[in-house]
Amino acid sequence: MNLGWMYASDLPLPSGLKLELVANGIGEMGRRRLATLAQLLGQTEASRVADAAGAYELDDDLAGEVKLRGGVLGPSNEIRALSPNQWAGQSQASSLEDLRSRLEREEGKILGLMLNPDERTRFLAFLARNQVDPDSAPEEIVSLARHFFSHEPMNVVVRYTGPRFHHS
Amino acid sequence: MESAQEKLRSEVTELYESRPYPPIGTWSLLASGIRWEERQTLNYKAAYAAAYGTTAGAALTPRILVAGCGTFEPVVVALANPQAEIVAVDLSGRSLRKLEWNIRLRALGSRIATWKGDVEELPESFGAFDFVVASGLIHHFPDPAKGLHSLTKRAGARGVFRLMVYSKWGRSLLYGAKALAAQLGVRTPAEFRRMIDTLPADHPYRVYFYLYSDARTDSGLADGYLHPCDRPFTALGLKDLLANAGIEASAFLHAPSGQPEAANGFALLPEAGGIWERLQVLEALGELQENFRLFARSTKAEPVKATSWEWNEALPEKGRLYSHLLGKELTFDTSMPPSAFSEQARSELAKAFFLLPGGTP
Numbered sequence: 263m264n265l266g267w268m269y270a271s272d273l274p275l276p277s278g279l280k281l282e283l284v285a286n287g288i289g290e291m292g293r294r295r296l297a298t299l300a301q302l303l304g305q306t307e308a309s310r311v312a313d314a315a316g317a318y319e320l321d322d323d324l325a326g327e328v329k330l331r332g333g334v335l336g337p338s339n340e341i342r343a344l345s346p347n348q349w350a351g352q353s354q355a356s357s358l359e360d361l362r363s364r365l366e367r368e369e370g371k372i373l374g375l376m377l378n379p380d381e382r383t384r385f386l387a388f389l390a391r392n393q394v395d396p397d398s399a400p401e402e403i404v405s406l407a408r409h410f411f412s413h414e415p416m417n418v419v420v421r422y423t424g425p426r427f428h429h430s
Numbered sequence: 431m432e433s434a435q436e437k438l439r440s441e442v443t444e445l446y447e448s449r450p451y452p453p454i455g456t457w458s459l460l461a462s463g464i465r466w467e468e469r470q471t472l473n474y475k476a477a478y479a480a481a482y483g484t485t486a487g488a489a490l491t492p493r494i495l496v497a498g499c500g501t502f503e504p505v506v507v508a509l510a511n512p513q514a515e516i517v518a519v520d521l522s523g524r525s526l527r528k529l530e531w532n533i534r535l536r537a538l539g540s541r542i543a544t545w546k547g548d549v550e551e552l553p554e555s556f557g558a559f560d561f562v563v564a565s566g567l568i569h570h571f572p573d574p575a576k577g578l579h580s581l582t583k584r585a586g587a588r589g590v591f592r593l594m595v596y597s598k599w600g601r602s603l604l605y606g607a608k609a610l611a612a613q614l615g616v617r618t619p620a621e622f623r624r625m626i627d628t629l630p631a632d633h634p635y636r637v638y639f640y641l642y643s644d645a646r647t648d649s650g651l652a653d654g655y656l657h658p659c660d661r662p663f664t665a666l667g668l669k670d671l672l673a674n675a676g677i678e679a680s681a682f683l684h685a686p687s688g689q690p691e692a693a694n695g696f697a698l699l700p701e702a703g704g705i706w707e708r709l710q711v712l713e714a715l716g717e718l719q720e721n722f723r724l725f726a727r728s729t730k731a732e733p734v735k736a737t738s739w740e741w742n743e744a745l746p747e748k749g750r751l752y753s754h755l756l757g758k759e760l761t762f763d764t765s766m767p768p769s770a771f772s773e774q775a776r777s778e779l780a781k782a783f784f785l786l787p788g789g790t791p
Binding site (some may be wrong): 342402405 | 609614625633635640641699711714
Protein backbone atom coordinates (compact mmCIF):
# COMPACT_ATOMS: atom_id res chain seq x y z
CA MET A 263 0.00 0.00 0.00
CA ASN A 264 1.43 3.38 -0.92
CA LEU A 265 -0.04 6.03 1.32
CA GLY A 266 1.45 9.46 0.87
CA TRP A 267 1.18 10.37 4.55
CA MET A 268 2.86 7.26 5.90
CA TYR A 269 6.61 7.19 6.59
CA ALA A 270 8.22 3.96 7.73
CA SER A 271 10.40 4.16 10.81
CA ASP A 272 12.89 1.71 9.30
CA LEU A 273 13.56 3.89 6.26
CA PRO A 274 15.49 7.16 6.18
CA LEU A 275 13.40 10.31 6.05
CA PRO A 276 13.59 11.95 2.59
CA SER A 277 15.79 15.02 2.53
CA GLY A 278 14.14 18.34 3.31
CA LEU A 279 11.69 16.77 5.73
CA LYS A 280 11.82 16.98 9.49
CA LEU A 281 10.39 14.98 12.36
CA GLU A 282 8.49 16.78 15.12
CA LEU A 283 7.63 15.02 18.37
CA VAL A 284 3.96 15.78 19.10
CA ALA A 285 2.00 14.77 22.19
CA ASN A 286 -0.98 12.52 21.59
CA GLY A 287 -4.37 13.63 22.95
CA ILE A 288 -3.90 11.81 26.22
CA GLY A 289 -0.41 13.22 26.75
CA GLU A 290 -1.77 16.66 25.94
CA MET A 291 -4.34 16.32 28.72
CA GLY A 292 -1.55 15.55 31.18
CA ARG A 293 0.47 18.55 30.01
CA ARG A 294 -2.52 20.82 30.44
CA ARG A 295 -3.28 19.49 33.89
CA LEU A 296 0.31 20.11 34.88
CA ALA A 297 0.15 23.61 33.41
CA THR A 298 -3.03 24.26 35.43
CA LEU A 299 -1.22 23.24 38.59
CA ALA A 300 1.78 25.37 37.63
CA GLN A 301 -0.43 28.45 37.35
CA LEU A 302 -1.48 27.96 40.96
CA LEU A 303 1.68 26.59 42.52
CA GLY A 304 4.58 27.53 40.27
CA GLN A 305 6.34 25.11 37.93
CA THR A 306 8.65 23.45 40.47
CA GLU A 307 5.98 22.86 43.09
CA ALA A 308 3.50 21.68 40.43
CA SER A 309 5.96 19.03 39.23
CA ARG A 310 6.69 17.96 42.81
CA VAL A 311 2.96 17.70 43.63
CA ALA A 312 2.22 15.74 40.45
CA ASP A 313 5.07 13.30 41.15
CA ALA A 314 4.01 12.90 44.77
CA ALA A 315 0.40 12.24 43.74
CA GLY A 316 1.71 9.09 42.05
CA ALA A 317 -0.28 6.70 39.91
CA TYR A 318 -4.00 6.82 39.21
CA GLU A 319 -5.30 3.41 40.19
CA LEU A 320 -8.83 2.08 40.16
CA ASP A 321 -10.18 0.24 43.17
CA ASP A 322 -10.95 -3.47 42.78
CA ASP A 323 -14.67 -2.93 42.11
CA LEU A 324 -14.13 -0.45 39.29
CA ALA A 325 -11.24 -2.45 37.86
CA GLY A 326 -13.45 -5.53 37.85
CA GLU A 327 -16.13 -3.62 35.97
CA VAL A 328 -13.64 -2.51 33.30
CA LYS A 329 -12.16 -5.99 32.89
CA LEU A 330 -15.56 -7.64 32.76
CA ARG A 331 -16.38 -5.50 29.76
CA GLY A 332 -13.15 -6.26 27.94
CA GLY A 333 -11.02 -3.32 29.02
CA VAL A 334 -7.36 -3.69 29.96
CA LEU A 335 -5.66 -1.83 32.80
CA GLY A 336 -2.01 -1.44 33.72
CA PRO A 337 -0.33 -3.15 36.68
CA SER A 338 -2.11 -2.32 39.99
CA ASN A 339 -5.16 -1.34 37.91
CA GLU A 340 -3.51 1.87 36.83
CA ILE A 341 -4.90 4.20 34.16
CA ARG A 342 -1.54 5.53 33.11
CA ALA A 343 -3.02 8.43 31.17
CA LEU A 344 -4.46 9.82 34.37
CA SER A 345 -1.43 9.23 36.53
CA PRO A 346 0.02 12.60 37.59
CA ASN A 347 3.52 11.12 37.92
CA GLN A 348 3.55 10.53 34.12
CA TRP A 349 2.81 14.11 33.12
CA ALA A 350 6.27 15.59 33.34
CA GLY A 351 7.51 12.99 30.84
CA GLN A 352 5.25 14.48 28.17
CA SER A 353 6.96 17.82 28.27
CA GLN A 354 9.51 17.20 25.49
CA ALA A 355 6.71 16.89 22.93
CA SER A 356 4.89 19.86 21.42
CA SER A 357 1.16 20.10 21.36
CA LEU A 358 -0.42 19.73 17.93
CA GLU A 359 -1.79 23.28 18.26
CA ASP A 360 1.70 24.64 18.94
CA LEU A 361 3.08 22.77 15.94
CA ARG A 362 0.32 24.12 13.70
CA SER A 363 1.01 27.70 14.84
CA ARG A 364 4.71 27.22 14.21
CA LEU A 365 4.05 25.79 10.76
CA GLU A 366 1.79 28.68 9.92
CA ARG A 367 4.41 31.20 11.04
CA GLU A 368 7.20 29.48 9.19
CA GLU A 369 5.19 28.43 6.14
CA GLY A 370 5.54 24.76 6.92
CA LYS A 371 3.24 21.87 6.30
CA ILE A 372 2.32 18.58 7.92
CA LEU A 373 3.11 15.75 5.51
CA GLY A 374 2.31 12.70 7.59
CA LEU A 375 3.34 10.34 10.35
CA MET A 376 6.31 8.11 10.94
CA LEU A 377 5.12 4.72 12.19
CA ASN A 378 6.79 1.46 13.08
CA PRO A 379 5.33 -1.76 11.60
CA ASP A 380 3.17 -2.53 14.64
CA GLU A 381 1.78 1.02 14.82
CA ARG A 382 1.16 0.91 11.09
CA THR A 383 -0.89 -2.28 11.29
CA ARG A 384 -2.97 -1.16 14.25
CA PHE A 385 -3.61 2.35 12.96
CA LEU A 386 -4.60 1.20 9.47
CA ALA A 387 -7.02 -1.30 11.01
CA PHE A 388 -8.53 1.50 13.10
CA LEU A 389 -8.97 3.69 10.01
CA ALA A 390 -10.53 0.83 8.06
CA ARG A 391 -12.96 -0.10 10.82
CA ASN A 392 -14.07 3.51 11.02
CA GLN A 393 -14.38 3.76 7.24
CA VAL A 394 -11.84 6.55 6.96
CA ASP A 395 -10.45 7.00 3.47
CA PRO A 396 -6.76 6.05 3.85
CA ASP A 397 -5.97 8.70 1.23
CA SER A 398 -7.32 11.46 3.47
CA ALA A 399 -5.26 14.61 3.90
CA PRO A 400 -2.24 14.23 6.24
CA GLU A 401 -3.67 16.88 8.61
CA GLU A 402 -6.81 14.80 9.06
CA ILE A 403 -4.85 11.59 9.54
CA VAL A 404 -2.65 13.21 12.19
CA SER A 405 -5.75 14.52 14.00
CA LEU A 406 -7.13 10.98 14.15
CA ALA A 407 -3.78 9.50 15.15
CA ARG A 408 -3.63 11.96 18.01
CA HIS A 409 -6.74 10.28 19.46
CA PHE A 410 -5.79 6.72 18.54
CA PHE A 411 -2.30 6.61 20.05
CA SER A 412 -2.39 6.95 23.79
CA HIS A 413 1.06 5.93 25.03
CA GLU A 414 4.04 7.47 23.24
CA PRO A 415 4.21 10.89 21.53
CA MET A 416 3.73 10.88 17.73
CA ASN A 417 6.47 11.43 15.16
CA VAL A 418 4.90 13.95 12.80
CA VAL A 419 6.65 14.52 9.48
CA VAL A 420 6.77 18.15 8.35
CA ARG A 421 8.36 20.29 5.69
CA TYR A 422 9.40 23.84 6.46
CA THR A 423 9.55 26.09 3.43
CA GLY A 424 9.71 29.54 5.03
CA PRO A 425 12.56 32.05 4.76
CA ARG A 426 14.22 30.88 7.99
CA PHE A 427 14.90 27.54 6.41
CA HIS A 428 16.02 28.94 3.08
CA HIS A 429 18.65 31.10 4.68
CA SER A 430 19.80 29.17 7.71
CA MET B 431 -33.56 33.45 10.62
CA GLU B 432 -32.71 31.14 13.53
CA SER B 433 -29.82 32.41 15.69
CA ALA B 434 -26.98 30.09 16.73
CA GLN B 435 -28.41 29.94 20.27
CA GLU B 436 -31.91 29.11 19.06
CA LYS B 437 -30.47 26.41 16.84
CA LEU B 438 -28.61 24.89 19.78
CA ARG B 439 -31.74 25.03 21.90
CA SER B 440 -33.68 23.22 19.16
CA GLU B 441 -30.99 20.55 18.98
CA VAL B 442 -31.03 20.09 22.75
CA THR B 443 -34.82 19.82 22.74
CA GLU B 444 -34.64 17.30 19.93
CA LEU B 445 -32.07 15.23 21.85
CA TYR B 446 -34.30 14.91 24.91
CA GLU B 447 -37.48 14.46 22.87
CA SER B 448 -35.92 11.49 21.13
CA ARG B 449 -34.11 10.17 24.21
CA PRO B 450 -35.63 11.34 27.51
CA TYR B 451 -33.08 11.46 30.31
CA PRO B 452 -32.44 9.88 32.74
CA PRO B 453 -33.81 6.60 31.39
CA ILE B 454 -35.38 5.60 34.69
CA GLY B 455 -37.38 2.39 34.75
CA THR B 456 -40.38 2.93 36.99
CA TRP B 457 -40.49 -0.56 38.39
CA SER B 458 -36.76 -1.00 38.86
CA LEU B 459 -36.72 2.16 40.94
CA LEU B 460 -39.54 0.95 43.12
CA ALA B 461 -37.56 -2.17 43.77
CA SER B 462 -34.24 -0.51 44.48
CA GLY B 463 -35.54 2.49 46.41
CA ILE B 464 -33.99 5.93 46.40
CA ARG B 465 -30.68 6.52 48.10
CA TRP B 466 -30.72 8.47 51.37
CA GLU B 467 -27.68 10.47 50.37
CA GLU B 468 -29.63 11.91 47.44
CA ARG B 469 -32.34 13.06 49.80
CA GLN B 470 -29.82 14.77 52.07
CA THR B 471 -28.24 16.72 49.27
CA LEU B 472 -31.57 17.68 47.72
CA ASN B 473 -33.08 18.88 51.00
CA TYR B 474 -33.96 22.57 51.20
CA LYS B 475 -33.23 22.89 54.91
CA ALA B 476 -29.85 21.30 54.42
CA ALA B 477 -29.04 23.85 51.70
CA TYR B 478 -30.37 26.66 53.86
CA ALA B 479 -28.42 25.48 56.89
CA ALA B 480 -25.24 25.21 54.82
CA ALA B 481 -25.82 28.76 53.61
CA TYR B 482 -26.75 30.44 56.88
CA GLY B 483 -25.41 28.13 59.59
CA THR B 484 -28.90 27.57 60.96
CA THR B 485 -32.36 26.49 59.93
CA ALA B 486 -33.87 29.50 61.69
CA GLY B 487 -35.82 31.54 59.18
CA ALA B 488 -36.09 28.72 56.67
CA ALA B 489 -39.46 28.50 54.88
CA LEU B 490 -41.84 25.98 56.46
CA THR B 491 -43.41 25.09 53.13
CA PRO B 492 -40.61 25.89 50.72
CA ARG B 493 -41.22 26.61 47.07
CA ILE B 494 -38.71 24.68 44.98
CA LEU B 495 -37.80 25.11 41.32
CA VAL B 496 -36.26 22.05 39.66
CA ALA B 497 -34.78 23.46 36.46
CA GLY B 498 -33.98 21.10 33.58
CA CYS B 499 -35.66 18.41 35.64
CA GLY B 500 -35.70 15.50 33.17
CA THR B 501 -37.76 12.41 33.82
CA PHE B 502 -37.37 11.86 37.56
CA GLU B 503 -35.45 14.30 39.78
CA PRO B 504 -38.54 16.20 41.06
CA VAL B 505 -39.82 12.95 42.58
CA VAL B 506 -36.63 12.65 44.65
CA VAL B 507 -36.83 16.35 45.52
CA ALA B 508 -40.42 15.80 46.72
CA LEU B 509 -39.36 12.86 48.88
CA ALA B 510 -36.46 14.87 50.27
CA ASN B 511 -38.74 17.80 51.07
CA PRO B 512 -42.05 16.45 52.40
CA GLN B 513 -43.59 19.93 52.94
CA ALA B 514 -42.46 21.52 49.68
CA GLU B 515 -44.33 22.84 46.68
CA ILE B 516 -42.36 22.05 43.55
CA VAL B 517 -42.27 23.44 40.02
CA ALA B 518 -40.49 21.17 37.54
CA VAL B 519 -39.33 22.70 34.25
CA ASP B 520 -37.92 21.00 31.18
CA LEU B 521 -37.59 21.69 27.46
CA SER B 522 -38.71 18.19 26.55
CA GLY B 523 -42.40 17.34 26.59
CA ARG B 524 -41.62 13.65 26.35
CA SER B 525 -39.37 13.80 29.44
CA LEU B 526 -42.13 15.63 31.31
CA ARG B 527 -44.71 13.00 30.34
CA LYS B 528 -42.44 10.33 31.82
CA LEU B 529 -42.00 12.47 34.91
CA GLU B 530 -45.77 12.96 35.23
CA TRP B 531 -46.26 9.20 35.12
CA ASN B 532 -43.75 8.82 37.96
CA ILE B 533 -45.48 11.61 39.90
CA ARG B 534 -48.92 9.98 39.54
CA LEU B 535 -47.51 6.60 40.51
CA ARG B 536 -46.28 8.05 43.80
CA ALA B 537 -49.35 10.25 44.38
CA LEU B 538 -47.24 13.41 44.37
CA GLY B 539 -49.46 15.31 41.95
CA SER B 540 -50.65 17.80 44.55
CA ARG B 541 -47.09 18.95 45.25
CA ILE B 542 -45.38 18.95 41.85
CA ALA B 543 -46.41 21.15 38.93
CA THR B 544 -44.70 20.76 35.57
CA TRP B 545 -44.01 23.40 32.93
CA LYS B 546 -42.66 22.72 29.46
CA GLY B 547 -40.23 25.27 28.09
CA ASP B 548 -36.95 27.07 28.55
CA VAL B 549 -36.38 28.00 32.20
CA GLU B 550 -35.09 31.36 30.93
CA GLU B 551 -38.66 32.03 29.83
CA LEU B 552 -40.49 30.75 32.91
CA PRO B 553 -43.47 33.11 33.40
CA GLU B 554 -43.24 35.63 36.27
CA SER B 555 -46.55 34.27 37.54
CA PHE B 556 -44.68 31.29 39.01
CA GLY B 557 -43.29 33.71 41.62
CA ALA B 558 -40.10 33.44 43.69
CA PHE B 559 -38.52 30.22 44.94
CA ASP B 560 -36.82 29.33 48.23
CA PHE B 561 -34.70 26.62 46.67
CA VAL B 562 -33.50 26.29 43.10
CA VAL B 563 -32.22 22.88 42.01
CA ALA B 564 -30.25 22.70 38.76
CA SER B 565 -28.48 19.37 38.36
CA GLY B 566 -26.66 19.06 35.08
CA LEU B 567 -28.23 22.13 33.49
CA ILE B 568 -25.87 25.10 33.58
CA HIS B 569 -23.26 23.52 31.29
CA HIS B 570 -26.01 22.84 28.72
CA PHE B 571 -27.07 26.48 28.38
CA PRO B 572 -25.81 28.04 25.15
CA ASP B 573 -24.77 30.97 27.36
CA PRO B 574 -24.14 29.60 30.89
CA ALA B 575 -23.82 33.06 32.49
CA LYS B 576 -27.17 34.16 31.08
CA GLY B 577 -28.74 30.82 31.97
CA LEU B 578 -27.51 30.98 35.56
CA HIS B 579 -28.77 34.55 35.85
CA SER B 580 -32.22 33.33 34.79
CA LEU B 581 -32.12 30.99 37.83
CA THR B 582 -30.75 33.44 40.40
CA LYS B 583 -33.37 36.03 39.56
CA ARG B 584 -36.07 33.50 40.45
CA ALA B 585 -34.72 32.97 43.99
CA GLY B 586 -36.30 34.82 46.93
CA ALA B 587 -34.38 37.01 49.44
CA ARG B 588 -32.89 34.03 51.28
CA GLY B 589 -33.13 31.66 48.35
CA VAL B 590 -30.60 28.86 48.19
CA PHE B 591 -29.31 26.72 45.33
CA ARG B 592 -28.23 23.17 44.69
CA LEU B 593 -26.12 22.92 41.55
CA MET B 594 -24.34 20.15 39.67
CA VAL B 595 -21.98 21.37 36.97
CA TYR B 596 -19.70 19.32 34.70
CA SER B 597 -16.01 19.31 35.56
CA LYS B 598 -13.76 19.90 32.57
CA TRP B 599 -10.92 17.80 33.93
CA GLY B 600 -13.12 15.20 35.54
CA ARG B 601 -14.65 14.44 32.15
CA SER B 602 -11.61 15.04 29.97
CA LEU B 603 -11.50 11.45 28.65
CA LEU B 604 -15.17 11.72 27.72
CA TYR B 605 -14.49 14.93 25.82
CA GLY B 606 -11.57 13.30 24.03
CA ALA B 607 -13.79 10.48 22.81
CA LYS B 608 -16.49 12.98 21.92
CA ALA B 609 -14.04 14.97 19.78
CA LEU B 610 -12.96 11.77 18.01
CA ALA B 611 -16.60 10.87 17.37
CA ALA B 612 -17.25 14.31 15.90
CA GLN B 613 -14.27 13.93 13.59
CA LEU B 614 -15.50 10.52 12.42
CA GLY B 615 -19.05 11.78 11.89
CA VAL B 616 -20.50 9.49 14.57
CA ARG B 617 -24.11 10.44 15.27
CA THR B 618 -25.88 7.62 17.07
CA PRO B 619 -25.23 5.60 20.24
CA ALA B 620 -24.80 2.42 18.16
CA GLU B 621 -22.16 4.10 15.98
CA PHE B 622 -20.47 5.44 19.08
CA ARG B 623 -20.23 1.99 20.67
CA ARG B 624 -18.77 0.64 17.42
CA MET B 625 -16.19 3.42 17.42
CA ILE B 626 -15.20 2.65 21.03
CA ASP B 627 -14.70 -1.00 20.02
CA THR B 628 -12.17 0.05 17.38
CA LEU B 629 -9.87 1.55 20.03
CA PRO B 630 -7.24 -0.60 21.76
CA ALA B 631 -8.59 -2.39 24.85
CA ASP B 632 -6.32 -0.37 27.15
CA HIS B 633 -7.15 2.96 25.52
CA PRO B 634 -8.14 5.48 28.21
CA TYR B 635 -11.21 6.64 26.20
CA ARG B 636 -12.40 3.04 26.14
CA VAL B 637 -11.68 2.39 29.82
CA TYR B 638 -13.51 5.58 30.80
CA PHE B 639 -16.44 4.61 28.59
CA TYR B 640 -16.74 1.34 30.52
CA LEU B 641 -16.72 3.24 33.78
CA TYR B 642 -19.32 5.77 32.63
CA SER B 643 -22.42 4.01 33.85
CA ASP B 644 -24.78 6.25 31.86
CA ALA B 645 -23.25 4.89 28.64
CA ARG B 646 -25.00 1.56 29.20
CA THR B 647 -28.24 3.02 27.84
CA ASP B 648 -28.74 4.91 24.60
CA SER B 649 -30.27 7.88 26.43
CA GLY B 650 -27.39 8.08 28.87
CA LEU B 651 -24.80 7.71 26.14
CA ALA B 652 -26.43 10.41 24.04
CA ASP B 653 -26.69 12.74 27.05
CA GLY B 654 -23.02 12.28 27.89
CA TYR B 655 -21.25 11.77 24.59
CA LEU B 656 -23.47 13.17 21.85
CA HIS B 657 -24.90 16.28 23.49
CA PRO B 658 -24.94 19.23 21.09
CA CYS B 659 -24.28 21.83 23.81
CA ASP B 660 -21.83 20.91 26.54
CA ARG B 661 -19.67 23.55 28.21
CA PRO B 662 -17.80 22.11 31.19
CA PHE B 663 -16.06 24.24 33.80
CA THR B 664 -12.78 24.23 35.65
CA ALA B 665 -13.03 25.07 39.34
CA LEU B 666 -11.81 28.63 38.74
CA GLY B 667 -14.15 29.03 35.77
CA LEU B 668 -17.06 28.00 37.95
CA LYS B 669 -15.93 30.36 40.70
CA ASP B 670 -16.10 33.27 38.23
CA LEU B 671 -19.45 32.13 36.84
CA LEU B 672 -21.02 32.06 40.30
CA ALA B 673 -19.45 35.36 41.35
CA ASN B 674 -20.75 37.10 38.24
CA ALA B 675 -24.21 35.74 39.01
CA GLY B 676 -24.02 37.11 42.59
CA ILE B 677 -23.96 33.75 44.35
CA GLU B 678 -21.31 31.86 46.34
CA ALA B 679 -20.75 28.24 47.30
CA SER B 680 -21.77 27.40 50.86
CA ALA B 681 -20.94 23.67 50.85
CA PHE B 682 -19.48 21.19 48.38
CA LEU B 683 -21.33 17.89 48.21
CA HIS B 684 -18.31 15.85 47.14
CA ALA B 685 -16.78 12.78 48.75
CA PRO B 686 -13.95 13.56 51.22
CA SER B 687 -11.25 13.27 48.54
CA GLY B 688 -13.03 16.02 46.58
CA GLN B 689 -13.54 18.45 49.46
CA PRO B 690 -11.35 21.59 49.14
CA GLU B 691 -9.37 20.86 52.31
CA ALA B 692 -8.21 17.56 50.78
CA ALA B 693 -5.88 19.66 48.57
CA ASN B 694 -3.82 20.44 51.67
CA GLY B 695 -2.62 16.86 51.55
CA PHE B 696 -0.97 17.52 48.18
CA ALA B 697 0.18 21.09 48.11
CA LEU B 698 0.92 24.01 50.31
CA LEU B 699 -1.23 26.68 48.75
CA PRO B 700 -0.59 30.29 49.68
CA GLU B 701 -2.94 31.63 52.36
CA ALA B 702 -4.59 33.73 49.68
CA GLY B 703 -5.55 30.54 47.87
CA GLY B 704 -9.15 29.85 48.73
CA ILE B 705 -11.51 26.93 48.40
CA TRP B 706 -11.74 27.21 44.63
CA GLU B 707 -7.98 27.18 44.18
CA ARG B 708 -7.87 24.05 46.34
CA LEU B 709 -10.60 22.47 44.26
CA GLN B 710 -8.67 23.34 41.11
CA VAL B 711 -5.65 21.45 42.48
CA LEU B 712 -7.81 18.41 43.21
CA GLU B 713 -9.54 18.64 39.84
CA ALA B 714 -6.24 18.83 37.95
CA LEU B 715 -4.82 15.88 39.91
CA GLY B 716 -7.90 13.77 39.18
CA GLU B 717 -8.88 13.63 42.85
CA LEU B 718 -12.29 15.26 42.44
CA GLN B 719 -13.53 12.13 40.63
CA GLU B 720 -16.99 13.61 40.04
CA ASN B 721 -18.66 16.76 38.81
CA PHE B 722 -19.00 19.88 40.91
CA ARG B 723 -21.93 19.50 43.28
CA LEU B 724 -22.64 22.30 45.68
CA PHE B 725 -25.07 24.31 47.74
CA ALA B 726 -24.96 28.05 47.11
CA ARG B 727 -26.53 31.26 48.36
CA SER B 728 -26.79 34.86 47.28
CA THR B 729 -23.78 36.97 48.25
CA LYS B 730 -26.19 39.74 49.29
CA ALA B 731 -28.39 37.72 51.66
CA GLU B 732 -28.45 38.87 55.31
CA PRO B 733 -27.06 36.49 57.96
CA VAL B 734 -29.49 34.71 60.31
CA LYS B 735 -29.21 34.58 64.12
CA ALA B 736 -29.54 31.10 65.72
CA THR B 737 -30.82 30.37 69.23
CA SER B 738 -31.04 26.57 69.52
CA TRP B 739 -30.42 23.26 67.72
CA GLU B 740 -32.65 21.69 65.12
CA TRP B 741 -32.49 18.32 63.39
CA ASN B 742 -32.80 17.79 59.70
CA GLU B 743 -36.33 16.63 59.01
CA ALA B 744 -35.26 14.62 55.99
CA LEU B 745 -33.55 12.14 58.32
CA PRO B 746 -35.17 9.33 60.23
CA GLU B 747 -35.43 9.86 64.02
CA LYS B 748 -32.41 7.78 64.82
CA GLY B 749 -30.21 5.15 63.29
CA ARG B 750 -27.05 4.55 61.39
CA LEU B 751 -26.58 6.09 57.94
CA TYR B 752 -23.77 6.16 55.45
CA SER B 753 -22.50 9.62 54.62
CA HIS B 754 -21.18 10.11 51.10
CA LEU B 755 -19.72 13.41 52.20
CA LEU B 756 -17.61 11.90 54.99
CA GLY B 757 -17.14 8.52 53.40
CA LYS B 758 -18.25 6.63 56.53
CA GLU B 759 -21.24 5.56 58.58
CA LEU B 760 -22.51 7.67 61.47
CA THR B 761 -24.83 6.78 64.33
CA PHE B 762 -27.26 9.41 65.62
CA ASP B 763 -30.28 9.76 67.86
CA THR B 764 -32.44 12.86 67.56
CA SER B 765 -33.89 12.39 71.04
CA MET B 766 -30.53 13.38 72.51
CA PRO B 767 -29.73 17.09 72.81
CA PRO B 768 -26.79 18.41 70.82
CA SER B 769 -24.95 19.04 74.09
CA ALA B 770 -24.83 15.29 74.64
CA PHE B 771 -22.48 14.98 71.68
CA SER B 772 -18.81 15.79 71.59
CA GLU B 773 -17.64 18.75 69.53
CA GLN B 774 -16.24 16.37 66.93
CA ALA B 775 -19.47 14.34 66.74
CA ARG B 776 -21.53 17.53 66.33
CA SER B 777 -19.20 18.71 63.64
CA GLU B 778 -19.43 15.39 61.78
CA LEU B 779 -23.22 15.32 62.02
CA ALA B 780 -23.40 18.90 60.78
CA LYS B 781 -21.21 18.10 57.82
CA ALA B 782 -22.78 14.75 56.98
CA PHE B 783 -26.46 15.39 57.59
CA PHE B 784 -26.68 19.17 57.99
CA LEU B 785 -27.67 18.88 61.63
CA LEU B 786 -27.26 22.50 62.60
CA PRO B 787 -28.30 25.14 65.10
CA GLY B 788 -31.91 26.19 64.62
CA GLY B 789 -34.56 28.13 66.53
CA THR B 790 -36.66 31.20 66.11
CA PRO B 791 -35.41 33.78 63.63
